[in-house]
Amino acid sequence: xxxxxxxxxxxxxxxxxxxxxxxxxxxxxxxxxxxxxxxxxxxxxxxxxxxxxxxxxxxxxxxxxxxxxxxxxxxxxxxxxxxxxxxxxxxxxxxxxxxxxxxxxxxxxxxxxxxxxxxxxxxxxxxxxxxxxxxxxxxxxxxxxxxxxxxxxxxxxxxxxxxxxxxxxxx
Numbered sequence: 768x769x770x771x772x773x774x775x776x777x778x779x780x781x782x783x784x785x786x787x788x789x790x791x792x793x794x795x796x797x798x799x800x801x802x803x804x805x806x807x808x809x810x811x812x813x814x815x816x817x818x819x820x821x822x823x824x825x826x827x828x829x830x831x832x833x834x835x836x837x838x839x840x841x842x843x844x845x846x847x848x849x850x851x852x853x854x855x856x857x858x859x860x861x862x863x864x865x866x867x868x869x870x871x872x873x874x875x876x877x878x879x880x881x882x883x884x885x886x887x888x889x890x891x892x893x894x895x896x897x898x899x900x901x902x903x904x905x906x907x908x909x910x911x912x913x914x915x916x917x918x919x920x921x922x923x924x925x926x927x928x929x930x931x932x933x934x935x936x937x938x
Contacts, residue, residue, distance in 0.1 A: 768907070771834045778827040785820045792817055838906075845902050849911055852895055856915045859888055863919060866926045872933055879934035882927050889923055892916055 795813045798805055862885055869878045893916065900910045 768905070771831060771838075774827050774830045774834065778824055778831075781820050781823045781827070788816045788820055842906060845899070845906060848895075848899055848902075852892065852899060852913070853915070855888075855892055855895075856913065856919060859885065859892065860915065860919050860922070863923045863926065866923075869930075875930060875933035875935075879930040882923070882930045886923060886927055889916075889919060893920070 792813060795805070795809075866878075866882070866885075896911070896913050896916055903910055
């Protein structure tokens with residue numbers, strides 16, 4: 768976004784300077800009208816000034832188009848990542864809901880290992896959510912509220928406490 772703003776500022780400055788350049792070129796036309804001989808350097812400077820403003824404006828237009836296209840493609844990636852996060856949260860929620868079926872204390876170590884794996888996944892999902900919210904801010908979009916992820920953290924906590932305690936492990 769900063770680069771896009773910079774490109775538009777450069778284009779605006781070139782347009783502003785182009786009016787000054789046009790006035791200078793008219794001065795050169797007066798020299799031509801009176802058949803006044805000017806140096807090759809001055810002729811070169813005249814045509815360089817006349818040509819480069821157009822080149823710069825064309826490059827700024829191309830850069831703005833590229834930035835718009837890049838923004839659009841990155842926004843699609845962001846939306847895809849948000850959808851993927853939501854799907855992963857739903858999957859983890861189903862896994863946590865299935866934890867109710869574990870009732871055998873003899874298998875506490877195995878269940879605790881599963882809970883630890885799920886807990887690690889939940890922490891990764893929280894980190895991903897934080898990253899995606901930072902990207903939302905960069906895009907100028909509202910923060911993605913992920914109530915399902917917050918609920919998942921609350922839902923897994925009792926299972927984590929129970930099975931870690933039953934297995935004799937520390938958090």
